[in-house]
Amino acid sequence: MGLVLSPEVKMARRIIKKHSLSVPFDLEELVKQYAKITYISIPVEGVDGICLYLKTPNKTPSVIVNVNSTTRRQKFTLAHELGHIVIPWHLGNFVDDIDENPNQLDNQYWELEREANRFASELLMPFDWIYSLYKKNSDCNYLISQICERCGVSDIAASIRLSTAIFEIESILMPKDWVQELFTENSNLAVLQKIIVEKTKLDPVKVASYMTLNLPGSISFCVEDEGTVIRSGSTHDAHSYHQFDGHEFLKDPYPYYSNYYLYTLNNINTHWWVLHTNFVVPFDNRDWRSILEKISIEISPSQGVKSFKDTVNGKLSGVNGNYRKKNSEPNIEEFMKDVIQRFNNPEFKDFITHKDFLPFIRKRSEDFFKSLISISTQQTASP
Incomplete structure (x- = not known):
């Protein structure tokens, strides 16, 4: 089983394939195939765009973009409105603020807005294109600059998109079934991490984090550099103590563990603990x-x-x-x-x-x- 993509991301990829889009492409010409576009000044703070007549019989959808926004924001808004048009369960009319509101995470309106944002992000910054760049140069600063320049989006939009793309890239480079198969062949977690690092060229921190997402049992890790914690984590079944990023590394955090492993690369150490232990309880007649x-x-x-x-x-x-x-x-x-x-x-x-x-x-x-x-x-x- 690989990474499960959301329906709106799949829809964006179908649009890209259907219209044979490649970066950069004319977004306005694409949207015109689905809706009427109007650019006007919207004198209401927080309104980036409006989408009217979604799935309305005998009505062509209408997209209104606020010209008071920056050019890059207008572009994202246009892609966002196309998301509302294409996603089947987005109905009626939308008055849009493309910035997600963290105080309304459970509100149905904001969930629809997040879906349209994910559609727009995938459409403007396609995964296949980002992956092709990544295979040439995996430096995040380079990737963000390329996404901003060639896709015409903001630094923030590029950073958010890259974070989701990196997670998908990692799932491709480290398929869950492959990681679990390696684990059955070699339960030494340091050796397992070394194999994955060498085959994927990913850094030890990312590999350790991904391993714990996909391995069974109670396992914990901590990555440190010269005694300073870089990252710590554990498998789903482990109720383990975590060491916080930037804090001094604690060498012996677990009094009870069955196995300990150490993997070192370029003076960066990954410590592994298998926490489930077999124990013998001496007889005691006290309560x-x-x-x-x-x-x-x-x-x-x-x-x-x-x-x-x-x-x-x-x-x-x-x-x-x-x-x-x-x-x-x-x-x-x-x-x-x-x-x-x-x-x-x-x-x-x-x-x-x-x-x-x-x-x-x-x-x-x-x-x-x-x-x-x-x-x-x-x-x-x-x-």
Whole structure:
């Protein structure tokens, strides 16, 4: 499975193919094949264009462009209005502001505007053309300057388009199936990253980020240069501690992990941790409250024993609630692995490395499990 393209992007690509468009092309002549165009001064702030009579029987669509806007903005507006005309579910009339409003992300109008923007972006800055440039020179500054100059768009529009194009390029260079197949052949993440970097010529940061999007299990990475974090991330199933860009790199962020790998290229280090571990819990006949009390006193948490116990119990209750929502069949071993991951970070290092941590987690999980098993039994017995 490759990258899933939105319907409006696919429509833009069909228009490009249908009319055999290549950069640069006459946008106005293209739009005239679909609508009547009028350029006027629109004395209303924030209105870039108007589109009338969309899908109206016996009516030719009409596009009005605000001449008060810059030439580049008018061009994007014209492509945006063509998007409204071409996208089948855009009906009626539109008064358009091509700048997306971050405060109206759930508004239906703004979703239609975003769709028209994506159509316009693809039409004016076609992916195939950007990819052809990328294969010659992958420098982002070069690509943005070329897109601005040859497509006649603003720096902002070029930057936004390039970011989406780069993601698609990465999905082409690193197909999900290929990455997963390599992983089954070699589970050493440093070796896997090295293979992908050498074959794709992509930088280690992009490769590491893409790997975690497509690999199974609980895996975390951190890229650093001379002790400063460049990027960190994890797979979908990992509830891991993240180190922030620009901060000092922490060498041992995870008390619990099964494997560690290091890949170095040009003095830039990528650290990998496989977080799921197999563990053996020693027998203990104490109840979980007694064990937690003993641990809390011995590690002397800075916030005080009571506050620390409240934090631990609150965190465990949250894990329990999430587990109930996701799992109909309780599995205590998987539940414990999930619990351990939630504490697997520097903040709880003294707690998670205490000799009584595993007995406590086992006892507390069993206590939660009594309720889970009871619910599961009731559901099974229901007619």
